[in-house]
Amino acid sequence: NAGVTQTPKFRILKIGQSMTLQCTQDMNHNYMYWYRQDPGMGLKLIYYSVGAGITDKGEVPNGYNVSRSTTEDFPLRLELAAPSQTSVYFCASSPRTRGKQFFGPGTRLTVL
Amino acid sequence: ELKVEQNPLFLSMQEGKNYTIYCNYSTTSDRLYWYRQDPGKSLESLFVLLSNGAVKQEGRLMASLDTKARLSTLHITAAVHDLSATYFCAVDMYDGATNKLIFGTGTLLAVQP
Numbered sequence: 001n002a003g004v005t006q007t008p009k010f011r012i013l014k015i016g017q018s019m020t021l022q023c024t025q026d027m028n029h030n031y032m033y034w035y036r037q038d039p040g041m042g043l044k045l046i047y048y049s050v051g052a053g054i055t056d057k058g059e060v061p062n063g064y065n066v067s068r069s070t071t072e073d074f075p076l077r078l079e080l081a082a083p084s085q086t087s088v089y090f091c092a093s094s095p096r097t098r099g100k101q102f103f104g105p106g107t108r109l110t111v112l
Numbered sequence: 113e114l115k116v117e118q119n120p121l122f123l124s125m126q127e128g129k130n131y132t133i134y135c136n137y138s139t140t141s142d143r144l145y146w147y148r149q150d151p152g153k154s155l156e157s158l159f160v161l162l163s164n165g166a167v168k169q170e171g172r173l174m175a176s177l178d179t180k181a182r183l184s185t186l187h188i189t190a191a192v193h194d195l196s197a198t199y200f201c202a203v204d205m206y207d208g209a210t211n212k213l214i215f216g217t218g219t220l221l222a223v224q225p
Contacts, residue, residue, distance in 0.1 A: 033213075042116070042200055042215030043155075050210055058212060090154060098143065098204060098211045103154045 001026050004104035006091050012110045013081040021076040021107050023091030031094040032074040033101065034058075034066065036087040043090060049074055050097070081111045114139045116203050118216035126224050128190050133219045135184040135201035143204035144184045145213065146175050148197045155200070158186075191223045 007022045025032065030051045035043035035058075045058030049068040063085060065077040074093075078085060088108050092101040115138040125131050135144070143162055147155040159168040161177035161184060168175050172195065174187045184201055198220045202213040 040217070042202075042217050043213075044215070045212055048210070048212070056210070059214075097209070098206060100145075100157055100160060101213065102157075105154045
């Protein structure tokens with residue numbers, strides 16, 4: 001099993017550009033999560049999903065969108081990138097509610 | 113709004129010494145996680161503490177949970193350089209249907225030879 005994979009590993013965006021961060025898991029987990037980690041800080045939940053077709057907002061959803069068309073994939077979309085979105089983004093998955101979360105390797109995003 | 117505070121934020125310690133990292137949180141929860149993060153890497157799960165009084169140990173690390181005091185501790189015994197990393201606690205907020213993890217700001221541990 002590859003576990004949770006994320007692409008790209010690094011990306012530099014200009015202000016106002018859009019991009020999609022990809023997240024895929026091969027563990028057949030229903031629950032998936034997107035977090036951001038700002039320098040020297042803990043992780044903050046952006047969006048989460050409890051299954052295909054079901055998503056909900058976390059602590060810091062503004063400026064982001066998500067979709068969940070399959071169990072495996074949970075992409076995160078930035079529509080109009082802003083410098084405040086410079087961060088490291090982690091995707092995670094879990095087999096059940098309150099289950100252990102497995103984290104991907106992260107995507108380091110810089111918006112200039 | 114749940115707040116999760118860790119202290120210290122930075123800890124420099126010598127090999128062989130003992131120390132404790134504290135995680136305080138502001139609202140009721142019965143479950144807490146500890147994670148380790150190496151520089152530039154993802155998070156690795158260390159412990160999940162499932163109830164009041166829970167204690168887990170792995171090697172030189174021991175974690176405990178006091179849900180009444182809303183406090184968890186991560187105790188390091190006889191530190192070694194390999195333990196240098198950032199340690200996060202994360203409180204599980206469960207509304208009866210779904211849960212969310214609220215992370216502390218992390219403790220950067222540097223073990224000096």
